[in-house]
Amino acid sequence: MDIKQIEALSSVISSSVAQLKQLQSSLKTTEHTAATTKAEFLKPSLEVVAAASQLIALVRTPERYLMDMSTAHQLSASLRVVVETHVVEILRDKGKGLKKALSAEEIGAYNHVNHLKLARVLRLLATHHVFDEVTPNVFANNAISNALDTGKSLAELEASPDEKYDGSNGIAALVGIFSDETFHNAVCTADILKDPQTTNSFSPYDAPFALAWPGTRNIAMYDWLNLPENNYRKKRFGMGMHGMNSMTPSDAILRGFDWSSLPPGSIVVDCGGGVGSVSLPIVQTCPQIHLIVQDTAPVVAEGPTFWQANQPQALAQGRVTFQGHNFFEPQPAENKNISVFLLRMIMHNWPDAECIKILKNVRNSCTRDTRIVIVDNIMLFASRSQEIAGQETGTSDPDALAPEPLLANWGVANSLSYKQDLNMLSNHNACERTVPEFASLLSQANFRIVEVHQAHQSWLPQVVAVPI
Numbered sequence: 001m002d003i004k005q006i007e008a009l010s011s012v013i014s015s016s017v018a019q020l021k022q023l024q025s026s027l028k029t030t031e032h033t034a035a036t037t038k039a040e041f042l043k044p045s046l047e048v049v050a051a052a053s054q055l056i057a058l059v060r061t062p063e064r065y066l067m068d069m070s071t072a073h074q075l076s077a078s079l080r081v082v083v084e085t086h087v088v089e090i091l092r093d094k095g096k097g098l099k100k101a102l103s104a105e106e107i108g109a110y111n112h113v114n115h116l117k118l119a120r121v122l123r124l125l126a127t128h129h130v131f132d133e134v135t136p137n138v139f140a141n142n143a144i145s146n147a148l149d150t151g152k153s154l155a156e157l158e159a160s161p162d163e164k165y166d167g168s169n170g171i172a173a174l175v176g177i178f179s180d181e182t183f184h185n186a187v188c189t190a191d192i193l194k195d196p197q198t199t200n201s202f203s204p205y206d207a208p209f210a211l212a213w214p215g216t217r218n219i220a221m222y223d224w225l226n227l228p229e230n231n232y233r234k235k236r237f238g239m240g241m242h243g244m245n246s247m248t249p250s251d252a253i254l255r256g257f258d259w260s261s262l263p264p265g266s267i268v269v270d271c272g273g274g275v276g277s278v279s280l281p282i283v284q285t286c287p288q289i290h291l292i293v294q295d296t297a298p299v300v301a302e303g304p305t306f307w308q309a310n311q312p313q314a315l316a317q318g319r320v321t322f323q324g325h326n327f328f329e330p331q332p333a334e335n336k337n338i339s340v341f342l343l344r345m346i347m348h349n350w351p352d353a354e355c356i357k358i359l360k361n362v363r364n365s366c367t368r369d370t371r372i373v374i375v376d377n378i379m380l381f382a383s384r385s386q387e388i389a390g391q392e393t394g395t396s397d398p399d400a401l402a403p404e405p406l407l408a409n410w411g412v413a414n415s416l417s418y419k420q421d422l423n424m425l426s427n428h429n430a431c432e433r434t435v436p437e438f439a440s441l442l443s444q445a446n447f448r449i450v451e452v453h454q455a456h457q458s459w460l461p462q463v464v465a466v467p468i
């Protein structure tokens with residue numbers, strides 16, 4: 001056992017915990033979420049998570065460690081059970097006593113899940129700190145399970161199951177996507193990677209998704225989500241994107257490119273913008289900007305409802321408009337003199353060839369003054385060195401790296417980025433990218449990078465490029 005390394009990691013934990021204690025003393029509440037969402041808690045929290053997980057890898061036997069990892073799918077599967085059978089809402093509305101607890105049998109009477117099986121699902125989750133098992137077979141929500149609450153009453157959930165995620169924070173929807181569609185797809189990753197026919201293919205039709213569902217051999221996942229029979233999944237996907245955004249500061253899009261520098265009358269096109277929820281803060285804070293939300297027709301059709309609920313004035317004044325558009329086609333002819341094309345979480349959905357097609361279509365309607373703003377994960381290598389011989393450096397910002405003895409990419413504290421990278425592989429045969437990979441993509445569509453805004457593991461970084 002590497003005792004020196006273990007001691008170094010435990011001293012990172014002790015000093016970060018001391019910082020958290022000091023910060024906590026300035027807060028009036030001990031509530032878990034109140035603290036962890038505050039910006040100043042971010043670095044010490046990251047350090048504790050990174051160091052503690054690195055420590056576990058050192059002190060656990062390798063065999064135990066591998067068993068824990070290879071059985072982790074049961075966590076996803078169990079989360080899907082509780083999200084789809086409304087356990088959190090049942091405990092919230094029907095729970096008894098101070099802790100609002102119910103036995104598995106009582107929960108099962110509401111959601112019709114066999115209580116003996118449900119208790120085992122809930123116990124695995126409670127063992128991983130999601131729910132409390134307050135007495136044998138009796139469970140209550142805790143801070144972590146509460147984040148899965150859709151906010152809907154049981155009557156609403158039963159009356160319109162397709163709408164169940166609407167109006168919520170989107171976390172249950174995101175967990176639903178990860179533990180259902182993405183989980184199914186990931187099961188087939190090894191089959192696609194081992195098959196000589198598909199291993200070297202970067203076609204979106206050769207994603208593990210193609211093997212995971214009946215009839216998905218020749219359809220990309222987004223087109224499949226838009227099929228009428230997948231309406232429930234499409235809605236859940238839209239709310240899941242909202243969930244992803246709800247985990248970052250609401251003004252994250254403003255922390256990078258300077259939107260306020262755009263002159264009056266500037267037009268911003270949010271390509272693949274969903275309903276436009278991400279660009280809402282741009283419209284709210286920059287009255288000089290007109291926003292066009294572009295996405296496939298079925299998705300953008302939901303846009304006016306979102307804006308009516310969140311910024312009705314912009315809708316009434318025509319400051320936000322909607323375009324059903326396929327970004328593999330040339331930009332609509334009326335899109336002239338566009339100041340900025342925003343592409344948030346778009347590049348990571350597509351293999352290089354498709355990204356270049358999307359970028360070229362954008363490039364063809366750029367003027368000399370147009371900017372493109374790409375918002376996506378920027379990947380770091382796990383090694384301390386971020387250089388590949390003969391290539392430009394992977395990160396221009398040394399502050400993006402974790403201090404030693406932590407893994408340079410923040411290890412498990414940053415694992416969602418790496419899981420998302422593989423989610424992109426299993427869903428779309430796509431990937432998250434490093435700065436040099438973005439530079440290469442962009443140059444093939446005649447753009448060059450002028451700004452990189454790192455986000456230090458807290459919101460999505462931005463890459464700003466201009467036409468060459």
Ligand SMILES: C[S@@+](CC[C@H](N)C(=O)[O-])C[C@H]1O[C@@H](n2cnc3c(N)ncnc32)[C@H](O)[C@@H]1O
Nearest residue numbers: 222241272273274295296299325326327344345
């Ligand atoms: C990962 S989501 C990102 C949504 C939004 N930009 C955000 O950051 O929350 C990708 C978006 O691309 C859209 N999309 C997929 N294929 C498209 C296409 N061919 N043309 C236009 N939009 C497309 C999807 O409907 C979806 O809204």
